Amino acid sequence: MSMSTSSPRLQIAPNGPEFSRIVLGLWRLGSWQMTAQQRVSFLEQALALGITTIDQADIYGDYQSESLLGEAIALAPHLRDQFQFVSKCGIKLVSDKRPAHGMQHYDTSAAHIIASAEQSLRAMQIEQLDLLLIHRPDPLMDADEIAGAFRHLQESGKVRYFGVSNFTNSQFELLASRFPLVTNQVELSLLHMQALHDGTLDLCQQLRIAPMIWSALGGGNLFRLLAEQDERSQRISAVLARIAAELEVSPGTIALAWILQHPSRPLVLTGSGRLAAIQEAVNATAITLSREQWFALWCASAGKNVD
Amino acid sequence: MSMSTSSPRLQIAPNGPEFSRIVLGLWRLGSWQMTAQQRVSFLEQALALGITTIDQADIYGDYQSESLLGEAIALAPHLRDQFQFVSKCGIKLVSDKRPAHGMQHYDTSAAHIIASAEQSLRAMQIEQLDLLLIHRPDPLMDADEIAGAFRHLQESGKVRYFGVSNFTNSQFELLASRFPLVTNQVELSLLHMQALHDGTLDLCQQLRIAPMIWSALGGGNLFRLLAEQDERSQRISAVLARIAAELEVSPGTIALAWILQHPSRPLVLTGSGRLAAIQEAVNATAITLSREQWFALWCASAGKNVD
Amino acid sequence: MSMSTSSPRLQIAPNGPEFSRIVLGLWRLGSWQMTAQQRVSFLEQALALGITTIDQADIYGDYQSESLLGEAIALAPHLRDQFQFVSKCGIKLVSDKRPAHGMQHYDTSAAHIIASAEQSLRAMQIEQLDLLLIHRPDPLMDADEIAGAFRHLQESGKVRYFGVSNFTNSQFELLASRFPLVTNQVELSLLHMQALHDGTLDLCQQLRIAPMIWSALGGGNLFRLLAEQDERSQRISAVLARIAAELEVSPGTIALAWILQHPSRPLVLTGSGRLAAIQEAVNATAITLSREQWFALWCASAGKNVD
Structure with a gap:
């Protein structure tokens, strides 16, 4: 990148x-x-x-x-x-x-x-x-x-x-x-997929209204030391790390690309004062995950396969 | 009053x-x-x-x-x-x-x-x-x-x-x-706020349909002896008593004013055969709670602050 | 029949x-x-x-x-x-x-x-x-x-x-x-009434779209040996057996008639390779349950009376 x-x-x-x-x-x-x-x-x-x-x-x-x-x-x-x-x-x-x-x-x-x-x-x-x-x-x-x-x-x-x-x-x-x-500015991240499933993003897409996404990195929980993470965060972090290595970008970039790829065309808010973190967010706009990569992250978050 | x-x-x-x-x-x-x-x-x-x-x-x-x-x-x-x-x-x-x-x-x-x-x-x-x-x-x-x-x-x-x-x-x-x-005649009270949060009153307001409210006093549970109330009812009762004292009306009047103030313009059903209780309900139509009073009651019912 | x-x-x-x-x-x-x-x-x-x-x-x-x-x-x-x-x-x-x-x-x-x-x-x-x-x-x-x-x-x-x-x-x-x-092809059976209550069939009826129903017999759970059924399945099976005897058809026919009677006009999928089972499904199209029969089955499934 x-x-x-x-x-x-x-x-x-x-x-x-x-x-x-x-x-x-x-x-x-x-x-x-x-x-x-x-x-x-x-x-x-x-x-x-x-x-x-x-x-x-x-x-x-x-x-x-x-x-x-x-x-x-x-x-x-x-x-x-x-x-x-x-x-x-x-x-x-x-x-x-x-x-x-x-x-x-x-x-x-x-x-x-x-x-x-x-x-x-x-x-x-x-x-x-x-x-x-x-x-x-x-x-x-x-x-x-x-x-x-x-x-x-x-x-x-x-x-x-x-x-x-x-x-x-x-x-x-x-x-x-x-x-x-x-717009509807809502929370969405790999740790908080509710808007993806409760109809919020469906309505945005239907009305062609781009949602704005806050807490897109799940409040940083995905990027703590492994030992400090709960089981779900560990699962997600592992898949983020694998895909990040495949695409040669940071795990944070992958986590945001996962959101930006949604067809409701979300905008993603940064929350950091560090330029490097903001650059990682911008890098996500240039990434397209394969469907297998996208669903590998979804499944890691949901703790199950798709039906 | x-x-x-x-x-x-x-x-x-x-x-x-x-x-x-x-x-x-x-x-x-x-x-x-x-x-x-x-x-x-x-x-x-x-x-x-x-x-x-x-x-x-x-x-x-x-x-x-x-x-x-x-x-x-x-x-x-x-x-x-x-x-x-x-x-x-x-x-x-x-x-x-x-x-x-x-x-x-x-x-x-x-x-x-x-x-x-x-x-x-x-x-x-x-x-x-x-x-x-x-x-x-x-x-x-x-x-x-x-x-x-x-x-x-x-x-x-x-x-x-x-x-x-x-x-x-x-x-x-x-x-x-x-x-x-x-109309849609539905249950609403400080003990039963579901219609306020599940979209029922949103749709009423959207269509400009006034809901009719049954069990507006929560079946009387708010007005039992304190010792007979559960923790939530006690919390609500205490706030009702405080605001009732401030406005010099009865707690029941406050409980109904809390409903009547909703912008969907609810009608409130009485359930009593006592004229004094009916007068208390009518008195509620003349009360306007401050937003702080209204939310103090909401928070007492929800058991939490607003987000 | x-x-x-x-x-x-x-x-x-x-x-x-x-x-x-x-x-x-x-x-x-x-x-x-x-x-x-x-x-x-x-x-x-x-x-x-x-x-x-x-x-x-x-x-x-x-x-x-x-x-x-x-x-x-x-x-x-x-x-x-x-x-x-x-x-x-x-x-x-x-x-x-x-x-x-x-x-x-x-x-x-x-x-x-x-x-x-x-x-x-x-x-x-x-x-x-x-x-x-x-x-x-x-x-x-x-x-x-x-x-x-x-x-x-x-x-x-x-x-x-x-x-x-x-x-x-x-x-x-x-x-x-x-x-x-x-159409929306969805699961519905006496063992899985979600589509009846979550708005799915309401929208179908509103749009005059006939739903197609899969797993209409609940995966066969209603027709196991009584001893192998859980309490809920036993309750439903007992009512199915009673109504089947009254109408002189099979319990499976009653279970499907219960679905076909819904005003959204569902189509029912069969899943069997046995002609007798398919005949039982077709027979359901000629049955009309009384409202008491229909609600007896609903109540057996819900485990409660209607409100």
């Missing part, structure tokens, strides 16, 4: 935006101990790998991750037009940054959605979000009220497109009946 | 009937030991609270509840035009009132639906049902046959609208593909 | 083919130790019972069942126009007949679907399949690619209609959004 592999781009939905297949997840930005100038360098190195899309949320890093990104954007304003910015709203965390919150809960009121999106713009020091997601399915969500907030944000030019995260199909279809959604 | 609170009314579906948000459930009418004249008074007191909708079923009270209501209607015929009457059909109970039934089973044949609706009219001494529900999802239901029976009853003026009870989404969508349905 | 009962026919979907309600399943053809001429006789006896539809799959009998049928067709070419031929593709078994397969996996690539259908035609020595099914839901299925393969096979005259087997509703709706499907 050449270090010159670059992430391809994809229109994520009919009439939707064009994003990079590999998306820079900045969930842990605050823990990377980077100066603002180092953050600028990190963003420029990501761009050089073809990664043009950034994933954020109001709550990441205890409400600080967006501001840390914003400091870098302020230092290097030319980055504003080179990235697509994704953020999320709808969860209220208990935090000394939000003293009004008495307990963790969801809020998908129009007032909170609009205020949260506007705060994300200020924190990231940008004029427009390319995509705003409802972070979790709120059992109290009023689809008409959410659609009204989306329309307001779209008409004012503050957000271009809208989507959801962690929604079941009935929740997705409810909100999509009121406003066009361009 | 003033004793003058009155139940608001709601159009339960596009082109559907207008019902009171609080519905008088007469499931246990036979056990209340009321004379026919006392039943008249009970109905008039409900009306005075804004409750204009009555929920019945052929089988309630071992096939006797509808007749007990009918005796009151015969004594006070002016009540006929002041109430909307809901009944149900499709279950055959073993009963000495129905000697032909050899075992409990479902019957959604056109012949049974029509005969049952006509019998409900005779028993309640009314000319027309406002709403007839299929009581349980019959695995043998033939959607075309049911739709034929519904059309017959509608064209003959015997029933105005049709719905279902306890249907899954796929069962609802099957029957709705043949005939317009205006 | 007269031995002259004959299987009726059914149009299995709007604009779909007409099949016999009882379908000759040739899964185990290789184990019946028939000469090619005996296979011809077997087919002609099935035809005499009104069975005009044959169910096959590429993989049946370790990839040999289609060829065994083909030898009979070659001996009696007039049979070609008297039967409708169903086959399946999409599973790759480890077999010395397919040395390239390193592990059991699915393959719903266009190349494999087309090659498999063409191989089925050659093996069965016929010019056209009436119906081709995707055998199992492949988590890697690309609905557009499958639809392209179906279109190619249809336009070249090699396959008339297309369907699936063992698909969930979301998988069915995904593929049906790209190409019209005429």
Whole structure:
């Protein structure tokens, strides 16, 4: 695998935006101990790998991750037009940054959605979000009220497109009946295959909506020392190692290629601040597994043969 | 909370009937030991609270509840035009009132639906049902046959609208593909949140169909002596008591307000013959919980924080 | 029950083919130790019972069942126009007949679907399949690619209609959004009622798609010696025996009548090489159970009364 592999781009939905297949997840930005100038360098190195899309949320890093990104954007304003910015709203965390919150809960009121999106713009020091997601399915969500907030944000030019995260199909279809959604950001990995089997990816493919995938490496559990892994992770790791050797790439690259190959055309979020790890993710976009390789991994995860 | 609170009314579906948000459930009418004249008074007191909708079923009270209501209607015929009457059909109970039934089973044949609706009219001494529900999802239901029976009853003026009870989404969508349905009457309470999470209320909201809620107080389990409650009920009861104190209403009022606040716009059935309990239900229509209060109850029921 | 009962026919979907309600399943053809001429006789006896539809799959009998049928067709070419031929593709078994397969996996690539259908035609020595099914839901299925393969096979005259087997509703709706499907072949029996309750038959009925039923006798478990049966099978067997005596047919006939009576209009596959067993299946098409009989069997299977 050449270090010159670059992430391809994809229109994520009919009439939707064009994003990079590999998306820079900045969930842990605050823990990377980077100066603002180092953050600028990190963003420029990501761009050089073809990664043009950034994933954020109001709550990441205890409400600080967006501001840390914003400091870098302020230092290097030319980055504003080179990235697509994704953020999320709808969860209220208990935090000394939000003293009004008495307990963790969801809020998908129009007032909170609009205020949260506007705060994300200020924190990231940008004029427009390319995509705003409802972070979790709120059992109290009023689809008409959410659609009204989306329309307001779209008409004012503050957000271009809208989507959801962690929604079941009935929740997705409810909100999509009121406003066009361009993605469902969900968990998928060899350690967490639920979206593959519960209909989530079926509906995405049916609607030609590319899912965005979080925790695509299973939180790193596949890459611990063998002795620290449970039996299932050991099984998967062994097959990853074998295929990685066959294709001369890293096991992490194989784990992500396994996801990217799904016909729903998933986008994969990275979670690392190390450029080498991000390069491994980008490398996955150039890999095509054979069906036998793909199913060898599926079977290692499921602990059984296909029926 | 003033004793003058009155139940608001709601159009339960596009082109559907207008019902009171609080519905008088007469499931246990036979056990209340009321004379026919006392039943008249009970109905008039409900009306005075804004409750204009009555929920019945052929089988309630071992096939006797509808007749007990009918005796009151015969004594006070002016009540006929002041109430909307809901009944149900499709279950055959073993009963000495129905000697032909050899075992409990479902019957959604056109012949049974029509005969049952006509019998409900005779028993309640009314000319027309406002709403007839299929009581349980019959695995043998033939959607075309049911739709034929519904059309017959509608064209003959015997029933105005049709719905279902306890249907899954796929069962609802099957029957709705043949005939317009205006509600799904389902169980929901702080002790039974399934409809909130399995897609049932999502579909109701999507179709703008107000669900009708039975067992909204969890069969009274939340209001036993603390020592008699299991751990989960104790958790919920404690939060209900706290919020009830904050809002100066009863815990039962809070438990129903928690349901009424859902954006699918549920109607809530009462089950009591005590006017004070019915007043508590009506009071819930005037309460709006904060999102923190609503989620404090959800978390007490789920036994965890939101994700 | 007269031995002259004959299987009726059914149009299995709007604009779909007409099949016999009882379908000759040739899964185990290789184990019946028939000469090619005996296979011809077997087919002609099935035809005499009104069975005009044959169910096959590429993989049946370790990839040999289609060829065994083909030898009979070659001996009696007039049979070609008297039967409708169903086959399946999409599973790759480890077999010395397919040395390239390193592990059991699915393959719903266009190349494999087309090659498999063409191989089925050659093996069965016929010019056209009436119906081709995707055998199992492949988590890697690309609905557009499958639809392209179906279109190619249809336009070249090699396959008339297309369907699936063992698909969930979301998988069915995904593929049906790209190409019209005429059936979902699923497991259903008194020992396996899942399709009755998970929405599969609801969707079939909604779309007016007749399901095809495999393992309709529960793999024969209902007909072992009583002492060899588990408690549930004993319960079901006892009710089957009682109703069989009432209606003067065999318990197997009752077990199949229980399925055929479902309003989704299922077709039932046989699995036996014994003519008497096939006659018992055909006899089921002339039986109508009372609702009490039908629910007595349902309750015996569920181990509870209806709610």
